[in-house]
Amino acid sequence: LHTDAVLEPGAEIAATPAQAHHLGTVLRRGPGDAVALFNARDGEFAATVTALRKDRGAFAVGDRLRAPRPEPDLRLLVAAIKRDALDWVVEKATELGVSVIQPVMTRRSIVDRVNTDRLAAIARGAAEQCERLSVPTVCPAVPLHAALDAWDGAALFVAAERRGAMPLRHAAAGARLPLGWLVGPEGGFEGRELDDTVSRPFVTAVALGPRILRAETAAVAGLAVLQALAGD
Ligand code: SAM
Numbered sequence: 001l002h003t004d005a006v007l008e009p010g011a012e013i014a015a016t017p018a019q020a021h022h023l024g025t026v027l028r029r030g031p032g033d034a035v036a037l038f039n040a041r042d043g044e045f046a047a048t049v050t051a052l053r054k055d056r057g058a059f060a061v062g063d064r065l066r067a068p069r070p071e072p073d074l075r076l077l078v079a080a081i082k083r084d085a086l087d088w089v090v091e092k093a094t095e096l097g098v099s100v101i102q103p104v105m106t107r108r109s110i111v112d113r114v115n116t117d118r119l120a121a122i123a124r125g126a127a128e129q130c131e132r133l134s135v136p137t138v139c140p141a142v143p144l145h146a147a148l149d150a151w152d153g154a155a156l157f158v159a160a161e162r163r164g165a166m167p168l169r170h171a172a173a174g175a176r177l178p179l180g181w182l183v184g185p186e187g188g189f190e191g192r193e194l195d196d197t198v199s200r201p202f203v204t205a206v207a208l209g210p211r212i213l214r215a216e217t218a219a220v221a222g223l224a225v226l227q228a229l230a231g232d
Contacts, residue, residue: 015057040134094126
């Protein structure tokens with residue numbers, strides 16, 4: 001279970017209402033049962049459930065199981081797409097080790113709202129399932145140009161399907177983290193929008209082959225390539 005509390009042997013920490021509910025109702029655990037608690041700052045620790053009621057609970061922290069380690073700084077900028085597809089992208093991106101998920105509003109985005117809390121909960125669940133120590137930061141959605149204006153200059157690859165762009169595997173050969181991966185919405189980027197994006201000095205337009213992939217496929221496929229080439 002992920003926790004923001006400070007983890008050290010002997011610590012007593014409270015469960016969140018969601019954790020208490022999940023432990024008692026879904027996992028059918030109770031006082032005396034063993035769990036593992038983790039966060040990126042302290043690592044992973046053995047723990048024992050010491051109390052559990054409907055939406056309250058507590059843990060006694062035991063020995064450290066894993067030390068914290070630096071996580072790859074691989075960031076995903078993904079256009080706001082339909083809810084189920086975005087949920088899936090957040091889950092898979094978390095499994096693939098992204099550090100930050102930044103939903104962006106693009107000209108052809110057909111959804112006008114992104115529920116950041118819901119996506120953060122999905123990211124937390126996926127991090128617990130895949131045993132990474134950190135949970136990616138899910139940022140509130142912002143317009144694409146604002147995300148580009150705020151970008152810190154790390155190399156950013158934009159998935160551009162019809163521009164004769166260089167294959168991602170060539171463009172990213174030898175690339176180093178931090179890296180970003182930007183994917184458009186169901187209807188693709190508008191021409192001027194893509195022009196503005198690639199005019200930024202840190203952006204390179206790249207392709208994932210001759211087929212038109214769904215946005216969610218492109219998001220996950222590109223992250224897998226970048227992890228293989230530059231991540232861990
Ligand atoms: N409406 C667009 C069209 O018909 O040309 C297709 C958009 S595609 C479904 C959604 C997004 O996935 C694109 O904006 C792009 O970022 C990414 N994408 C899809 N296929 C790709 C490919 N072969 N190479 C690079 N990016 C791709």
